[in-house]
Amino acid sequence: MRSIRLAIVAAAAALCAASAQAEITIGVSLGTTGPGASLGVPYKNALQLVPKTLGGEPVRYIVLDDESKPDGAAKNARKFVSEDKVDALMGSTGVPSASAMAQVAAEFRTPLIALTPLPPLAPDRHHWTFVVPQPTELMMSAVAQHMKGKGVKTVAFIGFSDSWGDLVYNAITSLATDNGYKVVTNERYGRADTSVTGQVLKVISTTPDAVVVGGSGSPAATPQIALVEQGYKGPIYHNHGTVNLPFIQTAKKAAEGAIAPTGALIVAEDLPASFPTKAVSLDFVKRYEAAFGAGSRNGFSGYTYDGVLLLDAAAAVALKKAKPGTPEFREALRDALESLKNIIGTHGVYNMTPANHNGEDERARVLVQVVNGEWRLLK
């Protein structure tokens, strides 16, 4: 229903705006309902806080709901490019949905700002797609380096029995040799499993120096609780999917001490003054919490915001070459995105190259730890 209503509003807006040729149009597809809704809503919230212009030109965002489904995202993307003649696409909130949009972006030669990490893409899709979130490997490298510093030699893995568990497992195994540890278990559990005692006993029976959990949100609390209950004393590491409030609310006292990598904005206040993104992160977090309530900060809204910052910087360059709404402008926008340097976002600093369409580095992640029921910067 909502998507239909939005579509009607969008169509009406498109008719009214037909005369204002110079306006830049961005088509945004997000999963604001369906299984990904708890992520999709903050992604969408951020659009209330973004500037009203891109590169100095007025901008119009058309936001459609894809119900967290890849076919919905593909349909929205096709509608954006064929009916609304958008200058760029943004979205979506799940890996399969964003992948579906990347295909449309390549087909219609329109730049896509992807809001989830993507697996390596085919050359034509890579050409048009720019990925805002940090790659899983970049995030997990913070964990790997921390473990190296602590002298960790054996690491037990327990994670979701789905593609997210695979992504995290692959990241920590590929980083193993460089950081001098061995991954000794690959235990899996389902998001809705009622007990992980068996897996956790297996983990503990290998007496690992550290445990890495490949879960996200509140289901990541299940092994955390079981490990603490079974008396595991070593450090427990998570990933950036776990850095939210539901994890702490679910694990309660057992969450204390859990370590995870995340974008800097989550702990904006704790950052040293010299941290490159401090000003941008802090400003965004303050405005977000003013609009959506104290403690509502999250990484997802920061991805949308950073995506807009990238478009803003690229549009300033592209507007000198062509008029919005033309294929030439889309081409120029893509070229400009690819050569962006030192764009400071809420999550990190972006330096794009033709080979690297994410462009973030170590400055895009910090380690945080649960202290007294809150995520705090690990010093």
Next chain:
Amino acid sequence: MNGNIALWLVQDGVTNGAIYALLALALLLVFAVTRIIFVPQGDFISYAGLTLGTLQLGQVPGTVYLLAGGGAIVALIEATAALRAGKSAHLPRIAVVQLGVPLAIAALAAWAAPRQIGPALQLALTLAIVVPLGPMLYRIAYRPLANASVLVLFIASMAAHYVLTGLGLVIFGGEGLRSNAISDAKFDVGVLHVGAQSLWVVGSSLVCMTALWLFFERSLYGKALRATAINRIGARLVGIPTALAGRLAFVLAAAIGALSGILISPITTIYYDTGLMIGLKGFVGAILGGMASYPLAALGALGVGLLESFASFWASSLKETIVFTFIIPVLLWRSLVSRHPVVEDEEE
């Protein structure tokens, strides 16, 4: 794998198995009395767990709207039936029982939620909110189809399950909840640290099973249910109303589901859709027990719990596959030894 780990796994398996056993009994009871395979059983687990968790957060659980709405629908159905039968004198009673009572419970919950009323009252309130949903579901979804075939009833069950899960997502949202344990105490028994909550689970299951046994052996209603289960037509001939038996079976099933939800919600995170998987495991237990004998079903469910626990140690990624694969040999064996495979449908 050493002795200690095996003991731990057994403890975990028995705790889960006790819940599965309760659910297996409820499924078997409903099936025997009404021939309904009660798929929505699991939804009552989720509803109860989430209702309790929401109450503990000091918020009004969304299930009260279901209770009030369900009561209104049932009252409407009953009132229409009474008017058609020309018994308008029944209307005030219908209004009080079907609409007044649920509304009173809902109002009580709304009043009590923001006040910290203590764990025992929260448990009682949770049961009072969730259990009446069972007979309401029976009246709305199953009673009109009471004489349909097992297959049609099963399809209605699936539909009811999807509706309940969808409503669960609407009223509780996608995030999970874990309620506070009745007691945080731990006991050291040899190498085991046995949590008080696990003892509560096993103990309550045993009490519940004994109570069920007494109910069926000693009380008139229990005997009526057994008679209906053994022979529906015969029971009707001696004056047992089948509708009453059905409603009673659903009250019991909903109560068992709600109790299971309350018992496990402190040891696992409950989501709006958690119940289905737990309910299915109970169903596997009932099938392992041959879908006929209560003690065998309880044993079968205990076996599922243990199997699951050991499977999660040895091959965690194949855990569910291992558990559900066990249905196949049992079904094969059942269809080989059973001489009257379709007898249930021919009765009516």
